[in-house]
Amino acid sequence: MTNSAPVSTRRDLADAPLLVAARGGQPRHTPVWFMRQAGRSLPEYRRAREGTPMLQACLTPDLVSEITLQPVRRHGVDAAILFSDIVLPLYAAGVGLDIVAGTGPVVSNPIEGPADVSALPSLDAGQVEPVAEAVRLLVSELGSTPLIGFAGAPFTLASYLVEGGPSRNHERTKALMHSDPKTWHALLEKLADTTLEFLRVQIGAGVDAIQLFDSWAGALSLRDYREFVLPHSRRIFEGVAELSDIPKIHFGVGTGELLGAMRTAGPDVVGVDWRVPLDTAVARLGAAEPESAKPVVQGNLDPAVLFAGWDAVEREVHRILAEGREAGGHIFNLGHGVLPTTDPEILTRVVELVHTTTAQR
Ligand SMILES: Cc1c2[nH]c(c1CCC(=O)O)Cc1[nH]c(c(CCC(=O)O)c1C)Cc1[nH]c(c(CCC(=O)O)c1C)Cc1[nH]c(c(C)c1CCC(=O)O)C2
Numbered sequence: 241m242t243n244s245a246p247v248s249t250r251r252d253l254a255d256a257p258l259l260v261a262a263r264g265g266q267p268r269h270t271p272v273w274f275m276r277q278a279g280r281s282l283p284e285y286r287r288a289r290e291g292t293p294m295l296q297a298c299l300t301p302d303l304v305s306e307i308t309l310q311p312v313r314r315h316g317v318d319a320a321i322l323f324s325d326i327v328l329p330l331y332a333a334g335v336g337l338d339i340v341a342g343t344g345p346v347v348s349n350p351i352e353g354p355a356d357v358s359a360l361p362s363l364d365a366g367q368v369e370p371v372a373e374a375v376r377l378l379v380s381e382l383g384s385t386p387l388i389g390f391a392g393a394p395f396t397l398a399s400y401l402v403e404g405g406p407s408r409n410h411e412r413t414k415a416l417m418h419s420d421p422k423t424w425h426a427l428l429e430k431l432a433d434t435t436l437e438f439l440r441v442q443i444g445a446g447v448d449a450i451q452l453f454d455s456w457a458g459a460l461s462l463r464d465y466r467e468f469v470l471p472h473s474r475r476i477f478e479g480v481a482e483l484s485d486i487p488k489i490h491f492g493v494g495t496g497e498l499l500g501a502m503r504t505a506g507p508d509v510v511g512v513d514w515r516v517p518l519d520t521a522v523a524r525l526g527a528a529e530p531e532s533a534k535p536v537v538q539g540n541l542d543p544a545v546l547f548a549g550w551d552a553v554e555r556e557v558h559r560i561l562a563e564g565r566e567a568g569g570h571i572f573n574l575g576h577g578v579l580p581t582t583d584p585e586i587l588t589r590v591v592e593l594v595h596t597t598t599a600q601r
Pocket of ligand 1: 274277325341342345453
């Protein structure tokens with residue numbers, strides 16, 4: 241037995257709805273998965289994680305595999321997303337940080353100036369070998385369900401490193417950006433290298449698609465996004481495209497004004513939060529690149545609507561599916577991650593509803 245079977249014979253993914261939709265084809269039904277589908281909304285997740293700190297869990301291949309598979313088994317979603325975190329590559333590279341439950345990533349020595357940027361360690365593939373091992377385990381378990389790998393985009397990672405933790409206003413981050421652009425760009429260049437290396441490891445181990453999370457980019461004006469962020473995100477998408485032709489998804493929260501610019505970074509699919517209807521998003525994305533094929537979108541059910549009772553959820557799912565027909569392809573998702581107190585049974589019903597409503601004969 242060798243441990244590296246050729247990719248082409250490993251699994252038959254040619255008809256996987258997620259991959260067909262991402263490429264602008266006609267899937268047999270609209271694919272659906274949920275950001276943060278693996279996590280605290282599931283009792284089996286809470287049991288599996290008991291006693292293991294988050295970042296340690298992300299470096300334990302058996303546990304990563306089990307937690308990644310849980311929502312696939314339970315909900316019948318059209319994709320698994322690797323159980324990991326956007327700050328994991330920084331932690332693995334030696335940055336002092338922790339994920340504090342109920343808060344998020346907390347950094348011990350926030351970045352203040354050029355010396356801190358120079359001292360930021362770069363990621364070596366060997367430091368995330370357990371992630372590669374987890375991906376290999378998963379692709380052997382997943383059959384015809386694609387596995388999405390992911391990483392954090394440079395701006396969102398920079399925000400955690402500069403603020404020292406989650407931030408509402410990102411004031412330190414914006415201060416560095418505007419007062420010392422040279423240091424800012426040096427920081428984002430380093431973070432782009434780390435992100436690209438983390439994605440290279442996941443792609444080398446066999447993920448079938450990637451999502452680049454720029455969760456907090458919506459805090460920026462379009463002008464600042466274009467000048468201080470876009471070139472670095474674009475370099476990541478170009479780097480991934482050189483490695484593989486797997487679909488690439490780009491997502492951020494509150495990015496209504498940035499959607500067109502985010503498309504020009506080079507993803508195949510743009511994730512949209514609930515603030516912008518998908519048909520409006522399609523128009524904005526199309527205007528950004530009028531020469532290219534109709535844009536493919538992902539989204540965008542408000543995760544809070546899952547608390548409104550089934551009738552409201554059903555109405556919203558139908559509205560979103562109708563608006564999504566304006567796109568060159570639609571991957572159904574929430575507009576941001578599953579909230580921890582969500583009833584998992586509602587998620588299962590959403591998957592069934594999307595599948596039955598969109599099934600092609
Ligand atoms: C901003 C961001 C982070 N991490 C991530 C983002 C981008 C996505 C987004 O915008 O939500 C990405 C992420 N983090 C996690 C995943 C798992 C895959 C999935 O199911 O989507 C993904 C894709 C697991 C996780 N990452 C984290 C948890 C919770 C850890 C726990 O169970 O205690 C999980 C399941 C921790 C984390 N890590 C981070 C936050 C804000 C938190 C939540 C803190 C809290 O409320 O406890 C940083």
